Amino acid sequence: MDLTYTPEEDEFRVRLREWLGEVLPGLPPKPSPDDWPGRRAYDLGWQRMLYDAGYAGLHWPADAGGRGATPTQHLIFLEETEKAGAPYVGANFVGLLHAGPTIAAEGTPGQRARWLPPVLRGEEVWCQGFSEPDAGSDLAALRTRAWRDGDDYVVSGSKIWTSHAEVADWCELLVRTDVKAPKHRGISWLAMPMDAPGITVRPLRTLAGSTEFAEVFLDEVRVPVANRVGEENDGWRVTMVTLSFERGTAFVGEVVACRRVLGELARQARKSGRWDDLTLRRRLGRLNAEFRALWRLTQWNVGEAERTGGVPGVGGSVFKLRYSHARQELYDTAAEVLGPDGLDLDAEWTLDRLSSLSYTIAAGTSQIQRNIVAERILGLPKGR
DSSP, rough: OOOOOOHHHHHHHHHHHHHHHHHHHGGOOOOOOOOOHHHHHHHHHHHHHHHHHHHHTTTTTTTSSOOOOHHHHHHHHHHHHHTOOOOOGGGGGHIIIHHHHHHHOOOOOOHHHHHHHHHTTTTTOOEOOOOTEEETOOOOOOOOOEEEOOOOEEEEEESSOTGGGGGEEEEEEEEEETSSTTTSSSEEEEEEEEEEEEEEEOOOOETTSSSOOOEOOOOOEEEHHHHHHETBBBBHHHHHHHHHHHHHHHTTTHHHHHHHHHHHHHHHHHHHHHHGOOHHHHHHHHHHHHHHHHHHHHHHHHHHHHHHSSSOTTTHHHHHHHHHHHHHHHHHHHHHHHGGGGGGGTTTHHHHHHHHHHGTTHHHOOHHHHHHHHIIOOOOOOOO
């Protein structure tokens, strides 16, 4: 992996910094965390600005509407936007980082033309309908049924932890299309319009007080067969493509954010006098080394994705496993540095700490990631 920058990449960084310096001061204030229509409008507005400036879908293939940028340019973009305090993808998370890349990799030309441009232009929001109440960490144990009726699938069942369902236009939905097949087969990946009759969305309030997740109940919802991505009953393979993006490249911007937070914690420790605590200094130093190593692993994963046609490999599970725990350790350390000031429920530190607790569950639990690493990377026998 070559970690040096070419003159073209240095020039790209300079142009991006200049553009960010011009547009960020003119952004409107961020809406309240509880104002989901406002947050949707804010996030879509930022996405449209990226699109108009040529930065939308930077790392997407050119034939999918992106710029076909190099992995290094993508990482430069993430570094510079995070350092500048630019908005995160927000409500665009699933469309830009999960569903969109999956459709780019697995969709037909017609599906790519229909769904990818609105995501890049900031016109449509996607949510993720994978997890189910009775499946736990065993995603392949899903029970939501879909049966053929002419040119439609008729879908009944329920999903939970459905990200951004309240404001989504589309849902990347996993359904069981063959109940007699082994559980990892008989699954199909559908794009479901969220305004279809028979859909009920019930927001779930998290520990942090937000409602970015929801339960979704499906009562004989009709989804066109043309909305299936991949072949019928081949949805598990397509899902592995989705999860490889979710675990391999979707968190890369957050690594930059964590390194910024770590620097702020060091400044706070110096200011408060906590810097004299040798144990705390060692902890901060170890976290610094941890996130530097994670950034290098990120670079490797992104480079590997480029070499394999844009789809990250199982190395993403290594990253996701370690990052989830490192993020929790970071905010545990933040509580130690800040003391009572870190207990303010309205403070960003507190909300981030509460959010960090979910990372060992979201995008596949740590137990699942360990199984993947053991079986698919180390070649160990499957547990019984």
